[in-house]
Amino acid sequence: MQLGLILGDQLSRALPTLAELDRHQDVLVMAEVAEEATYVGHHKQKIAFLFSAMRHFAAELRDAGWQVHYYAWGEHHCDDLEAVLADALGRTGAEAVVVTQCGEYRLQQRIDQQWSSRLACPVHCLEDSRFLGRLEDFARWASGKKQLRMEFFYRQMRRRTGLLMDGDQPVGGQWNFDASNRKAYKGEVPLPPPLTFQHDDLDAQVLALVERAFADHIGSLTAFHWGTTRSQALAALAHFIEHRLPWFGDYQDAMVTGEDGLFHSLLSPYLNAGLLDPWEVCRAAEQAWYDGAAPLNAVEGFIRQILGWREYVRGIYWLLMPDYAAENRLGNQRALPGYYWSGDTGMHCMRESLRNTLEHAYAHHIQRLMVTGNFALLLGVLPEAICRWYLEVYADAYEWVELPNTLGMVMHADGGYLGSKPYAASGSYIQRMSDYCKHCRYNVKTASEEDSCPFNSLYWHFIHRHRRQFAGNHRMRMIYRNLDRMDPARVEAILARAESLLADPEVL
Numbered sequence: 001m002q003l004g005l006i007l008g009d010q011l012s013r014a015l016p017t018l019a020e021l022d023r024h025q026d027v028l029v030m031a032e033v034a035e036e037a038t039y040v041g042h043h044k045q046k047i048a049f050l051f052s053a054m055r056h057f058a059a060e061l062r063d064a065g066w067q068v069h070y071y072a073w074g075e076h077h078c079d080d081l082e083a084v085l086a087d088a089l090g091r092t093g094a095e096a097v098v099v100t101q102c103g104e105y106r107l108q109q110r111i112d113q114q115w116s117s118r119l120a121c122p123v124h125c126l127e128d129s130r131f132l133g134r135l136e137d138f139a140r141w142a143s144g145k146k147q148l149r150m151e152f153f154y155r156q157m158r159r160r161t162g163l164l165m166d167g168d169q170p171v172g173g174q175w176n177f178d179a180s181n182r183k184a185y186k187g188e189v190p191l192p193p194p195l196t197f198q199h200d201d202l203d204a205q206v207l208a209l210v211e212r213a214f215a216d217h218i219g220s221l222t223a224f225h226w227g228t229t230r231s232q233a234l235a236a237l238a239h240f241i242e243h244r245l246p247w248f249g250d251y252q253d254a255m256v257t258g259e260d261g262l263f264h265s266l267l268s269p270y271l272n273a274g275l276l277d278p279w280e281v282c283r284a285a286e287q288a289w290y291d292g293a294a295p296l297n298a299v300e301g302f303i304r305q306i307l308g309w310r311e312y313v314r315g316i317y318w319l320l321m322p323d324y325a326a327e328n329r330l331g332n333q334r335a336l337p338g339y340y341w342s343g344d345t346g347m348h349c350m351r352e353s354l355r356n357t358l359e360h361a362y363a364h365h366i367q368r369l370m371v372t373g374n375f376a377l378l379l380g381v382l383p384e385a386i387c388r389w390y391l392e393v394y395a396d397a398y399e400w401v402e403l404p405n406t407l408g409m410v411m412h413a414d415g416g417y418l419g420s421k422p423y424a425a426s427g428s429y430i431q432r433m434s435d436y437c438k439h440c441r442y443n444v445k446t447a448s449e450e451d452s453c454p455f456n457s458l459y460w461h462f463i464h465r466h467r468r469q470f471a472g473n474h475r476m477r478m479i480y481r482n483l484d485r486m487d488p489a490r491v492e493a494i495l496a497r498a499e500s501l502l503a504d505p506e507v508l
């Protein structure tokens, strides 16, 4: 008899562990354990979503004839998964453990190097097949390249999967429609109806448990709207395809006060926990284009996020860990300001992005990249501190996807391996893509005054202080030319204002 361990982000009937085992002979184990639930201070909604989805999945497996040993929070004394396995091996007399490769280096190291000897039984770790590409193919593609470019990886993935392909050519004659995906939202089309799910008894029990046992964790459960079953995740996918996908491309980079999801899918927690499969999500979007229900700029833009970015960052994570996590090529050391946890800041763009984060354990990509991320980059926050924050605050956060996005894409701490230039931007980008600046106490038009937009002053300070790293970057030459053309007295005033902000960023 074998023991199959199913982790909290492996809630998929297509999981290799299930394919390997026999429901009539073998036993499954799932566990809510302190180590996984507290190795960072996860947002309350992330824990509630996963615990409830785990409990629902265990019930579904039992209905399908599996024997599941479920270690519920507070009903056992095992601190970590190894202790759970030791206990379950003792109870069942199983002779081996089967697990599918996990999503974080931290745990995978233990599975590979410790579990078998400490549990005194064979531990078979299976390749995770729930992605669109294999890690060994990514490593082969990346091998010998000094810098990687997502666009070339993505084209290869399009060819390999046949998604949006017409023979060996991209449908519509173009690989990428990004240039048409940069509109600000001015109410041209109505916003999609909200999607909320009726919560059942299992959800209610878990919400009460999290409120009680994780009271000191960040965030609130008041607006917990996530689905916690496969059928709810499928309903969320259908809702996205019908109500959001047609405008996903146009408004992909837009931000609007009070509108927390806009036309984004809000599918990442389901995808990352295994409730949705990336292939079915991409195929559903592709079908919408073939059916004439969504335009190509939207469908291509959406598929690129999953087939391109999601697979690309996973490949980078497993290729470069563990050294990747320690990268800090810009030498940043600053602490993360307290408003990242409280949301209490006068910068309206930050306040909105942080409110979304605290209320929903969610923020859309542009809020993460161009507001909270951009600000941490401009301030020069220690990468480890900002990476930890992103891992804590989002319902979709797992290190394999969070780390390359934060350390590479946002902080440029990997020296440009993931992206060719930092996404640093002044307040004018935020003004162009949102209505935030109209509601802000700072003036987005100036950079050196007492009330100037902090993003403006800090942007020029960032460009100035990193001249050595970036002046030779051909994508940034124009920026340095602009800086050099500015009146030296004005530059001095902007830098002085930035210095005063850096001396006490907590007051902003």
Ligand code: FAD
Pocket (backbone or CB within 6 Å): 263, 264, 265, 266, 267, 268, 269, 271, 272, 302, 305, 306, 309, 310, 311, 313, 363, 364, 365, 366, 368, 369, 373, 390, 391, 394, 396, 397, 398, 401, 402, 403, 405, 406, 409, 410
């Ligand atoms: P949509 O905009 O609807 O996109 C569709 C899907 O594409 C997402 O569900 C996601 O699966 C995928 N996707 C989009 N962008 C990316 C990307 N850059 N990398 C990987 N997948 C992508 N995503 C996570 O899933 N977990 C994280 O921990 C995470 N941390 C991030 C940290 C930072 C600093 C940044 C800038 C981005 C991070 N992302 C992360 C990527 C992205 O912001 C989220 O996937 C997205 O906002 C989730 O919302 P959505 O489902 O509405 O996405």
Ligand code: DLZ
Pocket (backbone or CB within 6 Å): 006, 007, 008, 009, 010, 031, 032, 033, 034, 036, 037, 038, 042, 046, 047, 050, 102, 103, 104, 107, 398
């Ligand atoms: C994120 C998370 C949390 C909060 N709790 C659990 C848990 O109690 N049990 C579990 O099996 N998994 C949990 N997870 C997800 C794991 O942290 C995740 O499987 C690893 O980080 C590997 O991706």
Ligand code: SF4
Pocket (backbone or CB within 6 Å): 347, 348, 349, 350, 426, 427, 428, 430, 431, 436, 437, 438, 440, 441, 442, 443, 444, 453, 454, 455
């Ligand atoms: Fe953000 Fe600056 Fe605009 Fe205020 S003025 S919302 S701080 S970009």
